[in-house]
Amino acid sequence: MSHAVIVAHGQPSDPAPAEAALAAFAREIGALCQRASVRSATLAAPNALEQCLDNLPDTTAIYPLFMARGWFVTSALPKRIGNRPVTILEPLGTDPNLPALVAAALHQALADRQWRASKTDLVIAAHGSGRSANPAVVANGFANALGRLTSFNSIRTGFVEQPPSIADAATNCGEQALCLPFFACTGGHVLEDVPQELTRASFSGHVMPVISELPQVERHIAATLDAI
Incomplete structure (x- = not known):
């Protein structure tokens, strides 16, 4: 063992x-x-x-x-x-396998709702940092990799601690939209900051589990x- x-x-x-x-x-x-x-x-x-x-x-x-x-x-x-x-x-x-794994989870979420990716907006809600560029580089790199594996109408990335905000990213999404919290654990940011930002944006789509819980x-x- x-x-x-x-x-x-x-x-x-x-x-x-x-x-x-x-x-x-x-x-x-x-x-x-x-x-x-x-x-x-x-x-x-x-x-x-x-x-x-x-x-x-x-x-x-x-x-x-x-x-x-x-x-x-x-x-x-x-x-x-x-x-x-x-x-x-x-x-x-x-993890280099992460974009493909998440793409599979997103495709399942679309199938469950009978949504087409080309008619659906995806919001990636990430942490970001006011001190280091690395978290945003990772989140944006993930979003780009996901874009090569999917055909969403749009993929928007917003952050808790730097611009663009999650609210900015989620503004003007239609009802057919998914939000993916790009967080490792369901902590305070996911339970408080992300919902507050989505409310600010009048986001009415579906919020996915955090990455690790897919x-x-x-x-x-x-x-x-x-x-x-």
């Missing part, structure tokens, strides 16, 4: 709820795995990652549930791991961990 730890950012001001939500997600992924034992830890919960790794073998793999290879993945995570000889896998958001992506994460 192989071992893996799914690591997410968490909520520093109140670590417990995010820690519990990530643990529930890890159990879902673990149930899809054939040979991997899956655990979880958020960086926001003090010593959670260290205590988890102390009880696992050196062959353990870390799965970063992040949408970009930013500071948390390249600096904070390795620092918390220390000298433990574990393997850090590719973050969810930069069934196609969950199965892919499980397969990735099984292949360790």
Whole structure:
């Protein structure tokens, strides 16, 4: 049996709820795995990652549930791991398979509603950053890759922390529209900021689950961990 730890950012001001939500997600992924034992830890919960790794073998793999290879993945995570000889896998958001997996989920959502892609607008709601260009580069690159795999009437990307805003991106969408939250976890941004922005835009379409909770992506994460 192989071992893996799914690591997410968490909520520093109140670590417990995010820690519990990530643990529930890890159990879902673990149930899809054939040979991997899956655990979880958020960086926001003090010593959670260290205590988890102390009880696992050196062959353990870390799965970063992040949408970009930013500071948390390249600096904070390795620092918390220390000298433990574990393997850090590719973050969810930069997985080269992600656009095709999400395209399949979007096509299923269209089929469920008997919508044609060419008559449907897609809004990608992403985090962005006022300090680093990297999150927007990843989100826009994902949107471009998705555009090559789909035939939506339009694909618009908006951000929580930089322009264009999600409200700007979602304005003037018709009723036949999908919103894809380009987030790794269902946290405060997804539960509060995204709905508020969509309300500002009078968006009346369908909001998809966050990227990690799409069934196609969950199965892919499980397969990735099984292949360790």
